[in-house]
Amino acid sequence: MSHPEPNIVSDPTAEDASTGADASPSYPSEPADPAAAPSGPAGQPEPADQTDPAGPSGATPTDDEADKPRWRRDATIFLGGQTVSLFGSMLVQYAIMWHLTLETKSGGVLALAAVFGFLPQAVVSIFGGVWADRLNRKFLIIAADASIAVTTLALALLMLSGSDDLWFIYAALAIRSVGAGIQMPAVSSLLPQLVPVSKLMRVNGINGSIQSAMTLLAPAVAAGVYASASIVAIFFVDVVTAVIGIGLLALIPVTKVLRADLAAGEKVGYFDDLVGGLRYLRGHTFVRWVLGLYAVVFLLIVAPSYLTPLMVVRTFGEEVWKLTANELAFSFGAIVGGVLLATWGGLKNRVAMIVGATFVFGVLSVGLGMSTNMWVFFTFMFLLGVAVPAFATTSMTVLQETVEPDRQGRVFGFVGIVMALAMPLGMLIFGPLADRYSVESLLIVSGALMFVVIAVATLVPSGRRAMRAADEHTSVTV
Numbered sequence: 495m496s497h498p499e500p501n502i503v504s505d506p507t508a509e510d511a512s513t514g515a516d517a518s519p520s521y522p523s524e525p526a527d528p529a530a531a532p533s534g535p536a537g538q539p540e541p542a543d544q545t546d547p548a549g550p551s552g553a554t555p556t557d558d559e560a561d562k563p564r565w566r567r568d569a570t571i572f573l574g575g576q577t578v579s580l581f582g583s584m585l586v587q588y589a590i591m592w593h594l595t596l597e598t599k600s601g602g603v604l605a606l607a608a609v610f611g612f613l614p615q616a617v618v619s620i621f622g623g624v625w626a627d628r629l630n631r632k633f634l635i636i637a638a639d640a641s642i643a644v645t646t647l648a649l650a651l652l653m654l655s656g657s658d659d660l661w662f663i664y665a666a667l668a669i670r671s672v673g674a675g676i677q678m679p680a681v682s683s684l685l686p687q688l689v690p691v692s693k694l695m696r697v698n699g700i701n702g703s704i705q706s707a708m709t710l711l712a713p714a715v716a717a718g719v720y721a722s723a724s725i726v727a728i729f730f731v732d733v734v735t736a737v738i739g740i741g742l743l744a745l746i747p748v749t750k751v752l753r754a755d756l757a758a759g760e761k762v763g764y765f766d767d768l769v770g771g772l773r774y775l776r777g778h779t780f781v782r783w784v785l786g787l788y789a790v791v792f793l794l795i796v797a798p799s800y801l802t803p804l805m806v807v808r809t810f811g812e813e814v815w816k817l818t819a820n821e822l823a824f825s826f827g828a829i830v831g832g833v834l835l836a837t838w839g840g841l842k843n844r845v846a847m848i849v850g851a852t853f854v855f856g857v858l859s860v861g862l863g864m865s866t867n868m869w870v871f872f873t874f875m876f877l878l879g880v881a882v883p884a885f886a887t888t889s890m891t892v893l894q895e896t897v898e899p900d901r902q903g904r905v906f907g908f909v910g911i912v913m914a915l916a917m918p919l920g921m922l923i924f925g926p927l928a929d930r931y932s933v934e935s936l937l938i939v940s941g942a943l944m945f946v947v948i949a950v951a952t953l954v955p956s957g958r959r960a961m962r963a964a965d966e967h968t969s970v971t972v
Contacts, residue, residue: 568688568746569697575742576681577704579639582735584712586646586670587611589720589728590663603660608918610667616914618675623907624767626680627900631687632748634680636740642673643736650729671914678910683902686894687748694894695840698887703832706879710825753900771904779959781897785908787848787951788889791944792916795855798924798933798940799824800917802862802875805933810868823872827879835883844892851885852948859941863934 562568594603625634649666652658689697719728762770775782806820841847858878865871890909897905924936951957 562688562690565689565693569685571742571746572685572688573697573701573704575739576701577708578735578742579739580705580708581712581715582732582739584708585716585719585728586732588713588716589725590667592716592720593725594660594663598660606664607667610664611671612914612918614668614671615675615678616911618672619678619910619914620768620771620904620907622676622910623679623771623904624764625676626683626903626906627751627753627771628764628767628903630748630750631680631684631903632743632746635677635684636743638673638676638680639736639740639743642670643733643740645669645673646729646736647733650726650733653726653729675910675914678913679903679906682890682894682906682909683751683899684748686899686902687751688746691895695887695891696836698891699832699834699836699840699883701832702883702887703829703836706825706828706832709828710822751899767904771901771907774901774904775908779955781893781905783951783954783957784848784889784893784896785905785912787852787947788909789912789916790947791852791855791885792912793920794940794943794947795859796917796920798859798920798937799878800921801924801928801933801936804928805862805937806868806871808933810871816868819872820875823875824879827876828882829879830876831880831883832887834880835887840884840888840891844888844895847888848885848892849948849952851881851888852944852951854881855885856941856944856948859937859944861941863937863941865934 590607591604594600594607645666649662652662685697685701686694716728719731775785802820802824803817806816810816841850855878858874858881861874862871862878865874893905893909894902924940927936
């Protein structure tokens with residue numbers, strides 16, 4: 495089943511129980527643009543569109559460990575179910591790509607598969623985010639998982655009956671992608687309902703390490719099942735993992751998030767919520783700054799990293815073990831980075847950590863491009879993997895610590911769009927360039943652009959305010 499990356503905010507009414515090293519930061523926003531919010535009967539902004547002029551500090555989730563005595567049990571069950579579900583999803587992803595490659599040997603077929611696999615998620619994510627803020631996130635995830643599992647089962651039965659038309663596969667990919675677009679915002683905003691705010695970074699780090707480990711295990715298992723049985727067998731495995739994931743999630747009590755922006759009994763339309771989410775982003779400079787930086791860095795680092803196998807083949811040789819070593823170096827690095835983040839907890843100054851990780855990306859990208867020794871190149875790939883959680887996990891955590899619980903679904907809907915579009919858009923840009931220029935030069939340019947991004951991100955007013963607020967918070971909590 496198609497499965498988004500789970501990320502991790504909590505009850506805003508909980509009283510802060512932690513003022514120590516694990517206390518979660520609160521970052522400011524600019525006052526909302528008065529023109530951006532509709533006026534109520536008295537000319538005042540509607541509650542759903544208000545942005546706290548002092549930033550989210552008044553509504554930001556506070557540490558609520560005392561209110562969640564079973565958080566370790568719930569988080570373990572939830573992450574266990576998501577891990578099983580993710581494993582099945584990755585098996586299907588590898589199997590479909592290999593099946594289409596072996597059966598058609600067509601680049602056009604693979605391109606269409608990528609379109610059907612990514613584009614629906616990008617389109618649906620923003621709507622899925624609204625649903626995640628309006629409905630019970632647990633039941634939303636279960637419904638999406640079940641729909642994807644039924645689709646996968648239907649495709650398996652069709653292929654068993656001899657119907658293996660490409661459009662059946664494309665349709666299944668599209669439905670799975672729609673499910674991922676619904677799941678991603680719900681999953682990203684559900685775990686904070688289970689985990690205390692002060693533990694988000696550590697839990698996110700554990701989750702990231704598990705996902706990285708799956709990238710090592712899933713291809714090997716998929717290859718074994720595909721070679722010994724068939725793609726249909728992998729589809730059945732995915733259905734079983736979906737059932738297990740749904741069953742584990744059903745064990746966790748989850749309530750619908752209370753809407754702090756609505757009065758008791760007040761209702762708001764779906765599209766009003768959608769517009770409210772857009773206005774929230776426009777009025778909340780810090781959240782917009784984090785999302786903008788995340789999108790640009792994701793674009794600059796993901797696509798070039800996908801070109802590193804091409805550099806290995808062109809520069810160091812075509813042996814398969816070298817390509818394998820390249821992938822293993824990055825994956826092991828990501829596992830190590832996630833474990834380090836889970837045990838350490840990261841810097842209290844989240845913004846400094848995000849900017850620092852971006853700088854490291856730039857240095858490592860330039861280093862990869864300048865590498866003339868294969869083992870030096872693999873070392874840089876390992877270090878790049880180590881650095882990824884410092885940026886990606888911290889970016890997600892700071893959003894979860896900052897955005898109010900009843901708006902997180904919509905914010906993570908926009909994150910889902912970035913995640914779905916960054917790789918194909920980046921490859922659309924860097925792929926053709928790699929046929930005209932060396933991968934080395936593209937990696938160096940990507941690294942140099944990363945330094946430009948840092949300069950712009952820290953010099954714009956919202957960036958300066960974010961750094962200043964992070965420094966002030968650190969001085970208070972130290």
